[in-house]
Amino acid sequence: MSENQLTNNAIIYALLSLNSEIILQKEYLESDDVPEEDIDNEQDILDDLEQAFMEFVDVYKSRCKADKSLPDLDELLNSQL
Template sequence: MSDNISNNAIIYATLALNSEVALQHEYLDSPDVPDDERENEEEILADLEQAFMEFVDLYKSRCKSDKQLPSIDELLNSQL
Protein backbone atom coordinates (compact mmCIF):
# COMPACT_ATOMS: atom_id res chain seq x y z
CA MET A 1 0.00 0.00 0.00
CA SER A 2 2.72 2.51 0.92
CA ASP A 3 4.18 2.43 -2.60
CA ASN A 4 0.88 3.75 -3.97
CA ILE A 5 0.78 6.79 -1.68
CA SER A 6 2.71 9.85 -2.85
CA ASN A 7 5.18 11.62 -0.60
CA ASN A 8 2.93 14.68 -0.60
CA ALA A 9 -0.06 12.62 0.53
CA ILE A 10 1.97 11.19 3.40
CA ILE A 11 3.14 14.66 4.38
CA TYR A 12 -0.38 16.12 4.32
CA ALA A 13 -1.83 13.19 6.25
CA THR A 14 0.91 13.33 8.87
CA LEU A 15 0.49 17.06 9.39
CA ALA A 16 -3.30 16.81 9.47
CA LEU A 17 -3.22 14.00 12.02
CA ASN A 18 -0.70 15.91 14.12
CA SER A 19 -3.10 18.87 14.20
CA GLU A 20 -6.08 16.65 15.03
CA VAL A 21 -4.20 15.02 17.91
CA ALA A 22 -3.37 18.46 19.31
CA LEU A 23 -6.99 19.62 18.96
CA GLN A 24 -8.29 16.47 20.63
CA HIS A 25 -5.85 16.95 23.53
CA GLU A 26 -7.04 20.54 23.93
CA TYR A 27 -10.66 19.42 23.89
CA LEU A 28 -10.05 16.72 26.49
CA ASP A 29 -8.20 19.22 28.70
CA SER A 30 -11.13 21.64 28.54
CA PRO A 31 -14.22 21.60 30.77
CA ASP A 32 -16.37 21.23 27.62
CA VAL A 33 -16.29 17.42 27.54
CA PRO A 34 -19.46 15.95 29.07
CA ASP A 35 -18.67 13.19 31.56
CA ASP A 36 -20.72 10.67 29.62
CA GLU A 37 -18.67 11.35 26.47
CA ARG A 38 -15.16 11.44 27.98
CA GLU A 39 -14.39 7.74 27.42
CA ASN A 40 -15.44 7.95 23.77
CA GLU A 41 -13.36 11.10 23.25
CA GLU A 42 -10.34 9.40 24.84
CA GLU A 43 -10.78 6.46 22.47
CA ILE A 44 -10.90 8.88 19.54
CA LEU A 45 -7.64 10.41 20.76
CA ALA A 46 -6.03 6.96 21.01
CA ASP A 47 -7.12 6.17 17.44
CA LEU A 48 -5.77 9.49 16.16
CA GLU A 49 -2.46 8.95 17.93
CA GLN A 50 -2.18 5.44 16.49
CA ALA A 51 -2.87 6.69 12.95
CA PHE A 52 -0.38 9.52 13.42
CA MET A 53 2.35 7.12 14.55
CA GLU A 54 1.69 4.84 11.58
CA PHE A 55 2.12 7.76 9.18
CA VAL A 56 5.26 8.89 11.03
CA ASP A 57 6.72 5.41 10.57
CA LEU A 58 5.74 5.44 6.89
CA TYR A 59 7.26 8.91 6.45
CA LYS A 60 10.51 7.86 8.14
CA SER A 61 10.70 4.92 5.78
CA ARG A 62 10.26 7.25 2.81
CA CYS A 63 12.98 9.55 4.16
CA LYS A 64 15.46 6.68 4.00
CA SER A 65 14.81 6.20 0.29
CA ASP A 66 14.29 9.88 -0.64
CA LYS A 67 17.05 12.01 0.87
CA GLN A 68 15.39 15.21 -0.37
CA LEU A 69 12.55 14.89 2.13
CA PRO A 70 12.96 16.85 5.37
CA SER A 71 13.38 14.85 8.56
CA ILE A 72 10.23 14.16 10.56
CA ASP A 73 11.38 16.70 13.16
CA GLU A 74 11.87 19.37 10.50
CA LEU A 75 8.49 18.54 9.00
CA LEU A 76 6.57 18.74 12.27
CA ASN A 77 8.37 21.86 13.48
CA SER A 78 8.20 23.82 10.23
CA GLN A 79 6.03 26.88 9.86
CA LEU A 80 3.79 26.33 6.85
Protein backbone atom coordinates in the same frame (compact mmCIF):
# COMPACT_ATOMS: atom_id res chain seq x y z
CA MET B 1 -4.28 1.59 -0.82
CA SER B 2 -0.78 0.25 -0.30
CA GLU B 3 2.17 2.18 1.03
CA ASN B 4 3.72 2.29 -2.46
CA GLN B 5 0.65 4.04 -3.89
CA LEU B 6 0.86 6.94 -1.45
CA THR B 7 2.77 9.94 -2.70
CA ASN B 8 5.25 11.71 -0.47
CA ASN B 9 2.96 14.75 -0.44
CA ALA B 10 -0.01 12.64 0.65
CA ILE B 11 2.01 11.22 3.54
CA ILE B 12 3.23 14.68 4.54
CA TYR B 13 -0.30 16.14 4.49
CA ALA B 14 -1.63 13.17 6.45
CA LEU B 15 1.07 13.59 9.09
CA LEU B 16 0.45 17.32 9.42
CA SER B 17 -3.32 16.88 9.55
CA LEU B 18 -3.19 14.09 12.11
CA ASN B 19 -0.72 16.05 14.22
CA SER B 20 -3.09 19.05 14.22
CA GLU B 21 -6.09 16.88 15.07
CA ILE B 22 -4.21 15.26 17.95
CA ILE B 23 -3.38 18.68 19.37
CA LEU B 24 -7.01 19.80 19.06
CA GLN B 25 -8.33 16.57 20.60
CA LYS B 26 -5.93 16.87 23.55
CA GLU B 27 -6.99 20.47 24.11
CA TYR B 28 -10.64 19.43 23.97
CA LEU B 29 -10.09 16.61 26.46
CA GLU B 30 -8.28 18.97 28.83
CA SER B 31 -11.10 21.52 28.66
CA ASP B 32 -14.27 21.58 30.68
CA ASP B 33 -16.33 21.26 27.48
CA VAL B 34 -16.38 17.45 27.40
CA PRO B 35 -19.49 15.97 28.98
CA GLU B 36 -18.58 13.38 31.62
CA GLU B 37 -20.33 10.61 29.71
CA ASP B 38 -18.27 11.37 26.56
CA ILE B 39 -14.78 11.34 28.08
CA ASP B 40 -14.08 7.66 27.35
CA ASN B 41 -15.27 8.01 23.75
CA GLU B 42 -13.19 11.14 23.22
CA GLN B 43 -10.14 9.41 24.69
CA ASP B 44 -10.71 6.51 22.28
CA ILE B 45 -10.77 9.00 19.41
CA LEU B 46 -7.46 10.46 20.61
CA ASP B 47 -5.97 6.97 20.85
CA ASP B 48 -7.09 6.19 17.28
CA LEU B 49 -5.62 9.45 15.99
CA GLU B 50 -2.31 8.75 17.72
CA GLN B 51 -2.21 5.21 16.32
CA ALA B 52 -2.85 6.47 12.79
CA PHE B 53 -0.19 9.14 13.25
CA MET B 54 2.39 6.56 14.34
CA GLU B 55 1.59 4.39 11.33
CA PHE B 56 2.19 7.33 9.00
CA VAL B 57 5.39 8.18 10.91
CA ASP B 58 6.68 4.68 10.18
CA VAL B 59 5.86 5.06 6.48
CA TYR B 60 7.45 8.52 6.38
CA LYS B 61 10.63 7.33 8.06
CA SER B 62 11.07 4.60 5.48
CA ARG B 63 10.44 7.15 2.71
CA CYS B 64 13.07 9.45 4.23
CA LYS B 65 15.64 6.67 4.03
CA ALA B 66 14.89 6.21 0.34
CA ASP B 67 14.51 9.93 -0.51
CA LYS B 68 17.09 12.14 1.18
CA SER B 69 15.40 15.28 -0.17
CA LEU B 70 12.48 14.86 2.26
CA PRO B 71 12.65 16.99 5.41
CA ASP B 72 13.44 15.36 8.73
CA LEU B 73 10.29 14.43 10.65
CA ASP B 74 10.96 16.95 13.45
CA GLU B 75 11.64 19.68 10.91
CA LEU B 76 8.41 18.82 9.10
CA LEU B 77 6.24 18.86 12.21
CA ASN B 78 7.77 22.09 13.53
CA SER B 79 7.60 24.02 10.26
CA GLN B 80 5.09 26.72 9.44
CA LEU B 81 2.93 26.06 6.40
